[in-house]
Amino acid sequence: MTLWTFLKAEKAKVIVMAIKDRKRVPLLTGELILHTSPAGPRPHKFRVVKDDKEELRQPEEFIELLRISERILIDVESEKRSEAAVRELLDDFHLESEDVHVCRFCLLKKQFNFINKKSIKYHHELICEDCAKEELDMALRNAHSYIGDEAADRILHIMLTTRDLDRTIGMLSPEELDLEYTRFDTIEQQTHANKIKIKDIPLSKKLKDILLQKSETFLPVQSLSIEKGLLERRNQLVTSVTATGKTLIGEIAGIENILHGHGKMLYLVPLVALANQKYDQFNKRYSGIGLNTSIRVGSSKIRTSKTNKMKRGLDADIIVGTYEGLDVILRTGDADLLGQIGTVVIDEVHMIEDAERGHRLDGVIGRLKYVASGAQFIYLSATVAKPKLLAKRLNAELVEYEYRPVPIERHLLFCPESSKIRLMTKLTKDEYAKVSSKGHRGQTIIFTNSRRNCHSIAQAISMPASPYHAGLSMEERKKVERRFEKGDIPVVVTTAALAAGVDFPASQVIFESLAMGIEWLNMQEFLQMLGRAGRPDFHDRGIVVLLATPQKHYTSEQTGTEEEVAIRLLNGEMEHTDVKYGEEEQIEEILATAAVTTSKRDLKTIHRNMLADFEFNSLLAKLKKKKFITIKDDSIALTKFGSIAAGHFLSISKAFLIRDAVLSDHRAIEIVTNLEFFEAVYFKYAAQISTALKINMPSRVFQGASMDIVMEGENLSKLETKMQDQILDFASDFLTCGCKDSPFCGCPEHLFSEKIINMRMDGYDPIQIVRQLEDKYGITAYPGDLLGYLDDTIRNLDAVERIAAVYSKKEIAHSAKDLKKLIEG
Incomplete structure (x- = not known):
């Protein structure tokens, strides 16, 4: 057994602890009172507490305790006059002592622990680790929101790493935000020395001149691609983080193949916004060498003054x-109309694993490989879980570049929802005040989970900020892109649209939410988004900030809370998921592929080479039975009905729904509005209505609770006269069906969708339609959503026209054709 005696001299007494075997809880604690004798300071009274019992001991026992102790420890924080008396006493008995620094919090609890290099800063002093853990636990219990176990473990880890309890507790309610306190980790900059000089590569002079305007060397990933046969027309899967130069690899292959007479370039992307941006870039970059670019997005038939200027022909050198x-x-x-194809670039190829759209990307790749078998295929992605496996499945050479051009600091803040606007304002202001060594101000992308949040956040933060999402018109999006690129806008607030590659040179990314819609972000989405931070040509580093609200979730069925999701995303790695399609998706792809081949053998081969397994024979039999295809020996052909379904992305059920409606002589406009309602419409004055009625008013017009609230007579009378008139106009135009379940019978949505279509036929463009809705009904919509709905309506009308023609319903066919032309404009 080892025994130490610890002494802390106070004004009127000396605290005494007997420490056995270095344990935190003393063997006994006591108080010693000294008196001055002719021989010097001597023990007068010695009171001890042991096993929760207090007793008075003989003063001599204190001297005996000192004599049997291996160490006598005196607290450096002792009262100096009383300490001097203790030292004189020790000298008289020839006892040695040593000064020690101990935890004051322990002493208050009648416990003992040293202060050393591992101790933790708290309130301008150091305390022991055990006391710091107890104080942190108390702070977590007193936080505004309950902190989950994973987040609590992370907070504890931060305290033990920083050795600063003030800093750690500050994360729970960061009044004075300091990014030094919130850093989760830093993904360090990594460089690759191998850079090939552009002048040394045998490129066409026209392309070489364009490249040399920007740099004398290829970036490392580009050099690696060239070394692996890019210019020998090898297929490649290129995986590297954002801003490393992947896009240019596809362009180099495509432009070289065009200039050498191998055929045009197809450059395919997942989003309209990204296609528009690439179209503008390629037009600007390559028109000077005589190459023309066109664009194909969706049905692409809505004509406005802005879209009329865009080239859409299939005879272009570059088709985006x-x-x-x-x-x-x-x-x-119409594959033959594409002509000779020399290069196919598939950007964001990881979308092939997307649950909803993956089968369509897999299908279009398979069909293009068949119709353009001599083309070079370049697949690009920043986030692939198993790149070697995907490269093998795509029959492509893997070009994997794992280096990061600039470091990225990742920060985690736990904060209540009410603090997010203030924190985002400070973060964006601080970032915009910084100028990189390249001369660029810091700009921020804020990711949130809904379009309406994009607008509310952009309005709430006291910085010039613009919302950006697919609901905006093309011109609005382009305006934001141009202004952000010039540095005129410090902040863009967006949803998932930017994650898929739209080029904004931001130095900072803030996650206001860790969900998209009501679903938590997955690892791939998260990595895509954080990859937006930091561009080597603009910035010295990237900043990523996650604002996590403890215990927040969007539905009761969601697993985990926001702070737990934040920890998982920051600690996680991408997981590979097997690609599987349901029967409906498999049928859609088989029908689509039957449009490019009449060979059953080739059809089967195309689908065998896709990523998912197809129940090929049984589905062919089903399609034949339902008269979508005909089969004779090795020949396969789409029926007229099947051809319509394939070309219009119709499921079997939707194709039969149109057919049955046509055979029942329904009006064309009635058929298409029954197929798809336009429901993305909102109360413009939802906030004012909420205030007037003292309730939380849902913003969506056709949400059940919204209809109940605004149509209640007593509620209506509490609103301003203008709002009352607008709501009554809405009711008189759309709530007059007389159905038993009105207004929840579907008739309001149907009538409203017809109204949208009729306004378009009267010559209104999407922006003008929105203005009309706001003026007459006090409701609003996003022009981009309207454009998408009208585009889908055209495609559905085309299907109605063709199916009506198949079944000799000429009047319906003519009506659908006329409606289609009016909507196209």
């Missing part, structure tokens, strides 16, 4: 399109 926009050409049997 969305996956579906290009697939329409293949599905309608």
Whole structure:
């Protein structure tokens, strides 16, 4: 057994602890009172507490305790006059002592622990680790929101790493935000020395001149791609983080193949916004060398003053399109119109694993490989879980570049929802005040989970900020892109649209929410988004900030809370998921592929080479039975009905729904509005209505609770006269069906969708339609959503026209054709 005696001299007494075997809880504690004798300071009274019992001991026992102790420890924080008396006493008995620094919090609890290099800063002093843990636990219990176990473990880890309890507790309610306190980790900058000089590569002079305007060397990933056969027309899967130069690899291959007479370039992307941006870039970059660019997105038939200027022809050297926009050409049997294809670039190829759209990307790749078998295929992605496996499945050379051009600091803040606007304002202001060594101000992308949040956040933060999402018109999005690129806008607030590659040179990314809609972000989405932070040509580093609200979730069915999701995302790695399609998706792809081949053998081969397994024979039999295809020996052909379904992305059930409606002589406009309602419409004055009625008013017009609230007579009378008139106009135009379940019978949505279509036929463009809705009904919508709905309506009308023609319903066919032309404009 080891025994120490600890002494802390106070004004009127000396605290005494007997420490056995270095344990935190003393063997006994006591108080010693000294008196001055002719021989010097001597023990007068010695009171001890042992096993919760207090007793008075003989003063001599204190001297005996000192004599049997291996160490006598005196607290450096002792009262100096009383300490001097203790030292004189020790000297008289020839006892040695040593000064020690101990935890004051322990002493208050009658416990003992040293203060050393591992101790933790708290309130301008150091305390022991055990006391710091207890104080942190108390702070977590007293926080505004309950902190989950994973988040609590992370907070504890931060305290033990920083050795600063003030700093750690500050994360729970960061009044004075300091990014030094919130850093989760830093993904360090990594460089690769191998850079090939552009002048040393045998490129066409026209392309070489364009490249040399920007740099004398290829970036490392580009050099690696060239070394692995890019210019020998090898297929490649290129995986590297954002801003490392992947896009230019596809361009180099495509432009070289065009200039050498191998055929045009198809450049395919997942989003319309990204297609628009690439279209503008390629037009600007390559028109000077005589190459023309066109764009194909969706049905692409809505004409406005802005879209009329865009080239859409298939005879262009470069065709930029969305996956579906290009697939329409293949599905309608018009593959020959594409002419000779030299290069196919698939950007964001990881979308092939997307649960909803993955089958369509897989299908369009398979069909393009068949119709353009001599083309070079370049697949690009920043986030692939198993790149070697994907490269093998795509029959492509893997070009994997794992280096990061600038470091990225990742920060985690736990904060209540009410603090997020203030924190985002400070973060964006601080970032915009900084100028990089390249001369660029810091700009921020804020990710949130809904379009309406994009607008409310952009309005709430006291910085010039713009919302950006797919609901905006193309011109609005382009305006934001241009202003952000010039540095005129410090902040863009967006949803998932930017994660898929739209080029904004931001130095900072803030996650206001860790969900998209009501679903938590997955690892791939998260990595895509944080990859937006930091561009080597603009910035010295990237900043990523996660604002996590403890215990927040969006539905009762969600697993985990926001702070737990934040920890998982920051600690996680991408997981590979097997690609599987349901029967409906498999049928859609088989029908689509039957539009490019009449060989059953080739059809089977195309689908065998796709990523998912197809129940090929049984589905062919089903399609034949339902008269979507005919089969004779090795020959396979789409029926007229099947051709319409394939070209219009129709499921079997939707195709039969149109057919049955046509045979029942329904009006064309009635058929298409029954197929798809326009429901993305909102009360413009939802906030004012909420205030007037003292309730939380849902913003969506056709949400059940909204209809109940505004149509209640007593509620209506509490609103301003103008709002009352607008709501009554809405009711008189759309709530007059007389159905038993009105207004929840579907009739309001149906009538409203017809209204949208009729306004378009009267010559209104989407922006003008929105203005009309706001003026007459006090409701609003996003022009981009309206454009998408009208585009889908055209495609559905085209299907109605063709199916009506098949079944000799000429009047319906003519009506659908006329409606289609009016909507196209």
